[in-house]
Amino acid sequence: xxxxxxxxxxxxxxxxxxxxxxxxxxxxxxxxxxxxxxxxxxxxxxxxxxxxxxxxxxxxxxxxxxxxxxxxxxxxxxxxxxxxxxxxxxxxxxxxxxxxxxxxxxxxxxxxxxxxxxxxxxxxxxxxxxxxxxxxxxxxxxxxxxxxxxxxxxxxxxxxxxxxxxxxxxxxxxxxxxxxxxxxxx
Numbered sequence: 170x171x172x173x174x175x176x177x178x179x180x181x182x183x184x185x186x187x188x189x190x191x192x193x194x195x196x197x198x199x200x201x202x203x204x205x206x207x208x209x210x211x212x213x214x215x216x217x218x219x220x221x222x223x224x225x226x227x228x229x230x231x232x233x234x235x236x237x238x239x240x241x242x243x244x245x246x247x248x249x250x251x252x253x254x255x256x257x258x259x260x261x262x263x264x265x266x267x268x269x270x271x272x273x274x275x276x277x278x279x280x281x282x283x284x285x286x287x288x289x290x291x292x293x294x295x296x297x298x299x300x301x302x303x304x305x306x307x308x309x310x311x312x313x314x315x316x317x318x319x320x321x322x323x324x325x326x327x328x329x330x331x332x333x334x335x336x337x338x339x340x341x342x343x344x345x346x347x348x349x350x351x352x353x354x355x
């Protein structure tokens with residue numbers, strides 16, 4: 170399993186990822202609806218965001234990655250923002266956004282993805298990354314904590330009006346031998 174940059178070659182796999190959300194998590198599927206409407210344009214938009222080319226005011230440079238397995242299925246989507254110098258990102262959005270496909274949930278994918286995300290963050294010289302989760306999302310919070318996330322606070326969200334747990338994750342490797350959390354990744 171590895172993170173790759175978005176590519177139009179995986180259109181069918183991404184549209185299946187989208188359909189999984191549409192059926193099981195329709196609110197989050199709205200983030201990916203543009204892919205259904207025009208996939209190549211969607212991929213180009215993601216590439217533009219990674220290069221710092223924005224269409225909307227207030228957006229920050231953001232790298233997008235797709236976590237694929239050996240069968241070229243998209244298991245998760247990771248977004249890493251280069252900085253969080255906006256009111257929303259510094260309070261609710263954070264450096265990291267991670268969406269695991271509903272059919273791959275409860276398999277430890279989030280924990281694996283966050284482990285791999287630390288490598289991407291280090292390459293961007295981000296030493297401490299903010300990641301947030303709905304306070305009620307116990308699975309996400311456990312994955313963040315298992316990945317070294319330290320709870321800073323719980324705030325009242327101003328966008329979705331839910332309590333949000335704010336965590337900081339260090340991207341430094343520990344002096345002990347840090348290994349991937351799952352032996353089956355080898």
